Amino acid sequence: MAANFLRLLQRGGFQSHFSPKGGIQNSLQLRVSPKNCKGQKRNITGNPERYPGADFNYPKTKKFFWATPPKYHERLFLRDVAKYYALTGVPALIIITFINVFIGPAELSEIPEDYEPEDYEYHDHPITRFIVRNFMPPYQEVYEKMCAKIDFENEKRQWRQKHKMVDYLMKERGDGLYHYIPMTPTEVIDYSPKSDPDQ
Structure with missing residues (x-):
């Protein structure tokens, strides 16, 4: 069905066939509106040779349903x-x-004094x-938050600089990984005898 319809469109006309009820009828009975035929709006019903077997006596008052996008x-x-x-x-x-x-x-x-x-x-x-x-925070609070953030970022910058210096010295001196363990200096340790070992 679809192949026959495409073949009819490529040939530019409608192929007539015999109806079971008798008589020759066209395959589409011109149920396609002239607006759907590109470039043939003016001559679709005025050129019978181009459409052999077409029924040009089809009622001109036929109303078609146009498929349009919904609004x-x-x-x-x-x-x-x-x-x-x-x-x-x-x-x-x-x-x-x-x-x-x-x-x-x-x-x-003018701003009064002491105000x-x-x-x-x-x-x-x-x-x-x-x-x-x-709805807005006080300007003094916003300023102090900004100063605290600047100070925090400055401390991180200083720590990054120290870390880079430590890495450079480790590579320069051939040291291994570093870590820090807090210990009591030997100068302050009391080695005198005690009654309690934990003292």
């Missing part, structure tokens, strides 16, 4: 986008507009001040 996921995505914008974007826009209109940015003023400003007071916008005051 379900596109509509679902657009509906979700509209829902999320309505639940988040619209309230956020209302709140930001209210803050900018009725509160406004802070004004710069240390908070971290959030260095910002002018109310939303930024709220975020820094409630």
Whole structure:
């Protein structure tokens, strides 16, 4: 069946055959829409010689079912986008507009004596001040963490330099692997007789 159909398409026409009901009919009865025939949209029903045995008296009002990609996921995505914008974007826009209109940015003023400003007071916008005051760590804490990390990395760098120097001296002097066992110096050991051997 498939081989015959491909052979018919390569020959450019429909092969007529005898129907059990009698009479000559074409194999496809022109059930393929003209839109599916490349380059032959205008002449598919006007050139009977090209399609021998084709039934050109087929009803022109025949409706075909077109296989198109579904639009379900596109509509679902657009509906979700509209829902999320309505639940988040619209309230956020209302709140930001209210803050900018009725509160406004802070004004710069002189710092009184014996007063240390908070971290959030260095910002002018109310939303930024709220975020820094409630969600951000203090600047002093961040600075000390950074200094501690720099000091830790510096100590590791010094230990790596010492390790390289030890490896160099081992190769230079032909020493073996090194290890350290803490021991009491002989100068401080008391060899006098004792009542308890563990003393």
